[in-house]
Amino acid sequence: MTRALVYLDNGATTRVDRRVAEAAVQAMTEGFGNPSSAHRLGVEAARMLARAREQVARAVGGEPSEITFTSGGTEANTLGFYGAAKAARGRHVVTTAFEHPSVADAAKRLADEGFEVSLVAPGKDGVVLADDFAAQVRPDTAAVSILWVQNELGTVMPVAEIAERVKARAPRCHVHVDAVQAVGKLPVDVRAQPIDSLSLSAHKLHGPKGVGALWLKKGARVTPLQWGGGQERGLRPGTEGVPGIVALGLAIELAEAARPEAAPRMGRLRDQLWRAISDGLPEAKRHGDPARTAPHILSVGFPGVPAEPLLHALEGRGVCVSAGSACHAKDKKPSATLRAIGVPDDMGTLRFSFSRETTDEEIALAAQAVLEAVKELS
Amino acid sequence: LTSVLLTRYGEIFLKGQNRGFFERRLVENIKRSVAGIPGARVERTHGRVLVWPPADDASGSKTLRAVARVFGLTSVSPAAVVPRELAAISVAAVESARREVARRGGRPTFKVETRRSDKRFQPASPEVSKQVGAAIVEALDLPVDVHHPQLEVGVEIGFEHAFVYAETAPGPGGLPVGVTGKVELLLSGGIDSPVAGWLMLKRGCELGATYFHSFPYTGDHSKEKVSQLARALAAWQLADVRLNVVHFTDVQKALREASGDGRLAVVLYRRMMMRIAERLARSSGARALVTGEALAQVASQTLENLAVIGDSVRIPILRPCLAHDKQETIAIARRIGTYETSIQPYDDCCSLFVPEHPETRAKLDDVRACESRLDVEALADACARSVETITCRG
Numbered sequence: 141m142t143r144a145l146v147y148l149d150n151g152a153t154t155r156v157d158r159r160v161a162e163a164a165v166q167a168m169t170e171g172f173g174n175p176s177s178a179h180r181l182g183v184e185a186a187r188m189l190a191r192a193r194e195q196v197a198r199a200v201g202g203e204p205s206e207i208t209f210t211s212g213g214t215e216a217n218t219l220g221f222y223g224a225a226k227a228a229r230g231r232h233v234v235t236t237a238f239e240h241p242s243v244a245d246a247a248k249r250l251a252d253e254g255f256e257v258s259l260v261a262p263g264k265d266g267v268v269l270a271d272d273f274a275a276q277v278r279p280d281t282a283a284v285s286i287l288w289v290q291n292e293l294g295t296v297m298p299v300a301e302i303a304e305r306v307k308a309r310a311p312r313c314h315v316h317v318d319a320v321q322a323v324g325k326l327p328v329d330v331r332a333q334p335i336d337s338l339s340l341s342a343h344k345l346h347g348p349k350g351v352g353a354l355w356l357k358k359g360a361r362v363t364p365l366q367w368g369g370g371q372e373r374g375l376r377p378g379t380e381g382v383p384g385i386v387a388l389g390l391a392i393e394l395a396e397a398a399r400p401e402a403a404p405r406m407g408r409l410r411d412q413l414w415r416a417i418s419d420g421l422p423e424a425k426r427h428g429d430p431a432r433t434a435p436h437i438l439s440v441g442f443p444g445v446p447a448e449p450l451l452h453a454l455e456g457r458g459v460c461v462s463a464g465s466a467c468h469a470k471d472k473k474p475s476a477t478l479r480a481i482g483v484p485d486d487m488g489t490l491r492f493s494f495s496r497e498t499t500d501e502e503i504a505l506a507a508q509a510v511l512e513a514v515k516e517l518s
Numbered sequence: 519l520t521s522v523l524l525t526r527y528g529e530i531f532l533k534g535q536n537r538g539f540f541e542r543r544l545v546e547n548i549k550r551s552v553a554g555i556p557g558a559r560v561e562r563t564h565g566r567v568l569v570w571p572p573a574d575d576a577s578g579s580k581t582l583r584a585v586a587r588v589f590g591l592t593s594v595s596p597a598a599v600v601p602r603e604l605a606a607i608s609v610a611a612v613e614s615a616r617r618e619v620a621r622r623g624g625r626p627t628f629k630v631e632t633r634r635s636d637k638r639f640q641p642a643s644p645e646v647s648k649q650v651g652a653a654i655v656e657a658l659d660l661p662v663d664v665h666h667p668q669l670e671v672g673v674e675i676g677f678e679h680a681f682v683y684a685e686t687a688p689g690p691g692g693l694p695v696g697v698t699g700k701v702e703l704l705l706s707g708g709i710d711s712p713v714a715g716w717l718m719l720k721r722g723c724e725l726g727a728t729y730f731h732s733f734p735y736t737g738d739h740s741k742e743k744v745s746q747l748a749r750a751l752a753a754w755q756l757a758d759v760r761l762n763v764v765h766f767t768d769v770q771k772a773l774r775e776a777s778g779d780g781r782l783a784v785v786l787y788r789r790m791m792m793r794i795a796e797r798l799a800r801s802s803g804a805r806a807l808v809t810g811e812a813l814a815q816v817a818s819q820t821l822e823n824l825a826v827i828g829d830s831v832r833i834p835i836l837r838p839c840l841a842h843d844k845q846e847t848i849a850i851a852r853r854i855g856t857y858e859t860s861i862q863p864y865d866d867c868c869s870l871f872v873p874e875h876p877e878t879r880a881k882l883d884d885v886r887a888c889e890s891r892l893d894v895e896a897l898a899d900a901c902a903r904s905v906e907t908i909t910c911r912g
Contacts, residue, residue: 452734513734 146459146502146509150344151291151321151437151493157346160391164348167383175380176369185382192389199392200319200338201329202355208375209353209385213320214242215365216339216354219375221285222246223362224314224337225255230282232256234306236268236297238477243285243318255282266295266428266481274305281306283314288322292477292491293428294437296326300333307334314360320344320352324395325403325434336360340392342384346495347391351384395496402496407435409494409503414438416507421514427483438492441478445517447488453513454490459506462491520599521578523569523585524674524681528592528691536697544590544694550756551584558584563676564635569594582687587754589720591689595672597681602639604646607680608653611671614684615654618669621685627663628654634675646673693722695755700724701836702799703808704791705747705761707740707864710810710839712747712856713847717838718808719754726802727751727759727910728795730766735871740864745910750856753912762798763906766791769897770871776891780873784818785880786888787871789830790898796831797902806834812847813840817876826880 147155167188173181175189193204210216221243225233235247237259251257258276262268268286277284284306288299303315315335319328323340330338337360341352356362356375368377410433417424417440427439442450447463454461474485483489492506527544545562548569552558557572558581571581578596585594598610611630619626630651632643641649650673654660660669674681703715705727715725729744745761752759769790777783795807811819818827828835839847851857 448737449735452737455737456734517734 144458146505148492148494148498148502148506149460149462150495150498151294151491152462153343153349154346154495155497156343156348156387157391157394159394160347160387163390164383164387167386171382171386175382176371185380188386189380189382192385195389195393196340196353197355199328199396200323200340200355201331203358205373206330206355206358207353208356208372209351209380209388210339210376211350211381212343212352213240213318213339213341214352215376216341216352217242217285217316217318217320218246219362219365220316220337220339220354220356221283221318222250223365224316224360225250225283226363227361228282228312228314230280230313232258232278232281233283233285234258234260234273234276234281235285236273236287237261238290238292238480239285239287240291240318240320243287244476247285262290262295262480264482265432266290266293267432268297268302270298270301270305273302274309277306277309277313279310281310281313283316285316285318287318287320288328289319289326289434289437290428290477291321291437292475293439293481294321294433294491294493295428296322296432296434299335303333303335314362321434321437323392324399325406325436327399330355330357337362342388342391345388345391345395346497347387348384351381351388353388398496403435406494406496406498409498409500410435410438410492412500413492413503413507414440416504417510420507420511424514425487427478427481427489436494438494439489440492441483441487441489442514443484443487445488445514447490449517450488450490450513453516454506454509457509457513459509461506462493463489521571521576521596522599522681523571523578523582524595524597524672524683525567525569525585525588525591525689526593526595527567527590527689540590540694540697543696544588547588547590547694547696547756548585551588552581555581555584566635566674586687586689587756588694589690589692589722589754590694592691593686593689595683595686597672597674597683599679599681602636602675602678602680604641604649607646607673607682608650610682611650611673611684612654612657614682615658615660615669615671618684619658619660622669625660626668627661627666628669628671629662629664629667630654630671630673632673632675636675636677639675646675690720692720695719695722695757696724698722700726700802700804701806701808702795702802702804703727703751704795704810705729705744705751706810707743707747707860707862708810709844709851709857709860710812710815710842710847712751712810712860713842713850713854714808714810714836714838715751716754716850716854716856718836719751724757725751725755725759725808726762726798726804728762728764728791728798728905730764730770730791730794732767732770732871733765735767736865739862743859743862743864745908746859747856748908748910749912750854750859751912752910754854755912758912759910760802761908761910763908764791764794764798764901765904765906766901769901772892772897773888774871776888778888781875781877782880782885782888783871783873784876785823785826785885788818788823788827789885789889790894790901792827792831792835793894793898794901796833797898798905799833801902806836807831808836808838810839810847811837812842812844815844817878820878822879823877826882826885829882 173185175186343349425441559570571578600606630647632646773786
């Protein structure tokens with residue numbers, strides 16, 4: 141394939157910003173010390189680490205001391221949800237029925253370990269109602285987890301309302317928020333609602349894979365998942381992955397700086413693509429309530445068209461998208477998320493996801509490719 | 519303690535006049551197997567091929583794992599290299615036996631087996647065995663059993679050194695790759711076809727491979743998966759495998775169309791695959807096609823359907839897994855390192871192309887009637903011409 145790729149799979153991962161890559165290279169080849177070393181190379185590495193912590197804290201409205209660096213979103217979710225449930229006294233947890241696997245599987249694991257697990261079903265519009273969520277919470281609920289932006293649909297959950305209702309019923313319950321798809325696209329302020337932890341990942345923000353962070357509110361308790369030399373206040377011991385962390389710090393700073401302009405533009409491109417698809421294919425269906433969808437995700441169902449061949453037919457035209465969500469696109473079963481909102485199994489669904497690099501021209505090319513590919517396979 | 523790998527080969531001895539050719543090929547293959555281990559050295563001596571591990575693999579375990587992939591070898595023993603003196607031989611034998619007993623546990627019965635390449639060496643073999651055996655009894659208090667020993671301690675007297683061993687690792691057997699000719703493997707992403715290819719390698723064949731790709735109905739992950747399987751086979755072939763990727767979508771669609779209700783579709787695809795593979799085989803010098811088909815495993819693999827599929831080409835179609843139970847094939851796949859790749863969930867054929875109720879007893883006349891709607895030979899020519907080639911290195 142010689143033509144330029146139209147990359148509309150930014151929900152799966154994003155291209156690393158060159159400035160971010162350069163910062164990581166600098167941290168690997170020049171500031172390569174171990175932050176725990178007593179000499180000046182160690183001091184320099186510790187300084188870079190502290191700066192990245194400030195950058196991440198500033199982006200989400202927390203304190204640097206509340207940031208724990210992890211290997212990515214999955215580990216941050218595991219620590220924030222599973223780790224909180226294990227540290228609490230209660231034996232009951234609540235989450236939604238269409239979480240990312242890092243939360244859904246943590247809930248299964250908690251069930252195996254004797255926890256009672258309540259799953260809250262979303263509506264057909266792809267949004268969980270605060271009433272429904274709060275109704276599952278009991279005074280002894282140890283922890284709840286809510287994904288802010290649904291990764292396959294792009295729908296935005298009423299996180300503030302849910303958090304307030306949960307705390308009203310169970311003030312000591314740990315409220316974890318999976319913000320992996322929200323940071324950089326929506327305004328995120330950890331102090332704007334009563335939550336205890338929030339996860340984020342660098343590679344959704346034009347940063348590298350293999351690094352993420354957990355914001356953990358001062359005083360909130362989680363059980364660490366590993367043991368070692370006491371780094372990250374003992375929550376995540378092991379020599380810090382300084383190059384990745386430095387990259388995350390810069391990536392999140394750049395994402396936040398770009399957001400006021402980039403987010404509305406992504407939303408406009410999303411709507412343009414949907415208009416072009418629905419004009420050409422009136423039978424296509426947009427999943428999720430358009431009024432409550434993050435700007436960077438468009439989920440479209442094509443009745444009677446199988447998703448995976450459609451994805452490859454688009455790929456053959458230079459357009460990269462996901463069928464469902466890339467993390468489990470290998471499973472041939474229709475995704476649990478799509479089933480949860482009542483999408484029939486024979487409706488192939490594609491996720492188009494945008495970034496601050498996406499252009500008008502790419503949207504036009506993608507729309508054209510979709511119309512052609514659906515015709516080819518119908 | 520210097521160590522060396524003593525290799526043994528079996529069936530080659532049976533091959534009469536070809537023996538020299540087979541042995542040269544075997545030595546060449548052993549050299550290739552250790553090409554990735556800098557400093558390893560292969561030496562051919564009296565009826566033995568010795569492999570000397572490099573200094574940084576003093577125990578020889580890394581070199582042994584490489585040599586264990588050479589078809590034609592029946593067994594390999596890591597041996598201690600000692601001066602040709604009974605005292606030194608006895609010390610090494612006690613030490614080798616001690617280590618092997620520790621590894622196995624228990625108190626095995628044993629015997630010492632001596633072989634002299636240099637017949638001038640004195641005392642004669644039985645006496646060497648007797649004296650070394652006595653040293654082992656004294657040091658380790660193991661019971662002797664000369665008829666059915668659980669542990670055999672070997673002593674070989676060469677012209678420069680003596681070799682002593684207590685451990686014998688099985689080789690893969692078969693014949694050296696390259697001595698029986700070339701075959702073309704129809705390689706899918708499944709469990710069976712890599713095993714079929716491996717079994718042909720074991721019988722001394724060289725492999726080329728052909729994969730049928732149906733983009734966009736199957737994605738490039740499937741192609742990558744098949745390349746990975748070809749690389750796994752290349753590691754056993756000890757040479758690159760050339761993978762032909764046939765772009766099959768348009769032909770497959772045409773066949774699906776021509777099949778009417780689809781019941782004969784799979785047989786039609788298989789016949790076309792054979793035709794294309796036959797052309798690729800002829801152009802690369804392969805003398806047979808190889809498939810992973812097992813009798814009655816799936817609908818296309820009934821005796822009736824295999825006959826109809828075989829009718830499409832003149833070249834022989836070899837099916838080394840034909841009589842395997844699935845579990846037998848899986849056991850080989852695990853052993854040769856293809857199973858984990860084969861079970862990755864990337865299909866080689868989209869379910870859209872496979873009818874729900876395929877014909878299990880296709881009739882040749884019906885199949886030919888479907889094909890008469892197309893110019894099958896021209897389609898096969900075109901597919902064979904537009905093939906994409908990937909060199910797969912083990």
